[in-house]
Amino acid sequence: MDIKHLLAVGAAVIGAAALPAFAAQAPLMGAFALPGVTEKVTAELVVRETGPLTRELLIGFTDKATGKPITHFDEELTQELHVLATDSDFSSFVHEHAGKLGTDGRFKVTMHFPKPGTYHVYADAVPTGLGQQVVRFEVPVEGAASPTAPQPPVNAAQGSDGPYTVKLDASSLQAGAESMMTLTILKDGKPATDLAPFLGVAAHAVFVSTDDLAYVHAHAMGADAPKGDHTSHAAHDAQGAALPANLMLHATPPRAGRYALWIQFKGGDQIRTVPFLVTVAPAA
Numbered sequence: 001m002d003i004k005h006l007l008a009v010g011a012a013v014i015g016a017a018a019l020p021a022f023a024a025q026a027p028l029m030g031a032f033a034l035p036g037v038t039e040k041v042t043a044e045l046v047v048r049e050t051g052p053l054t055r056e057l058l059i060g061f062t063d064k065a066t067g068k069p070i071t072h073f074d075e076e077l078t079q080e081l082h083v084l085a086t087d088s089d090f091s092s093f094v095h096e097h098a099g100k101l102g103t104d105g106r107f108k109v110t111m112h113f114p115k116p117g118t119y120h121v122y123a124d125a126v127p128t129g130l131g132q133q134v135v136r137f138e139v140p141v142e143g144a145a146s147p148t149a150p151q152p153p154v155n156a157a158q159g160s161d162g163p164y165t166v167k168l169d170a171s172s173l174q175a176g177a178e179s180m181m182t183l184t185i186l187k188d189g190k191p192a193t194d195l196a197p198f199l200g201v202a203a204h205a206v207f208v209s210t211d212d213l214a215y216v217h218a219h220a221m222g223a224d225a226p227k228g229d230h231t232s233h234a235a236h237d238a239q240g241a242a243l244p245a246n247l248m249l250h251a252t253p254p255r256a257g258r259y260a261l262w263i264q265f266k267g268g269d270q271i272r273t274v275p276f277l278v279t280v281a282p283a284a
């Protein structure tokens, strides 16, 4: 960390002390959260309360090898920084994006949390030249409980959001191996015909281990697409063309055990999120 950066952090802390109405907490240090990948960055997060259950997060990454702030990021799924959060019983799921890195070297993202709690917040980015890195922060969020607070996910073969139902077959998930899940998206009981790309792909799957909070982000493609299309399918999912309702998704869960899983897709003009609880079998 260079002196300028230290001074900036110091000034932020002093400023916060002088202005309690806009109190910013001391920076939170993240924990690396991508099993099987070399930890090449550290990251810190400053939380600012901007409304009831709404927080502005400032996230900065530092290159572990050089100690310098990271200023260049590759776009992954159309974004430089994906921020995903769930609370301690995995009942909530929030997925936001930060836009471009700010001139202060930090990403700024506004999160609305559905209920009070301690959130596991994952910052998922690809610093240029370093590959995907994911850092987890523990962020306490205080506020009034909402009467419609979401419930923890249950172990079921299907779940729904509004008129959409997702049928999931996760039975072949296996620790440490690329495994395939299949899913079918129904609308009012029939295969959906109004699915559109969300961040460049047909569906996103985010897994969080309920044991050790390991994180996996995978995405789906049409079940009839050849596997070789997997890396370049964003270009094929042209706006306007309806996506197939039968999807398959490859993921490599790091360990056996239970994972909360959220499937996100765009149906009509709305982002839909369907939670699951899945069990990953031990390596064969």
Ligand SMILES: [Cu+2]
Pocket (backbone or CB within 6 Å): 079, 081, 082, 083, 095, 096, 097, 199
């Ligand atoms: Cu994202």
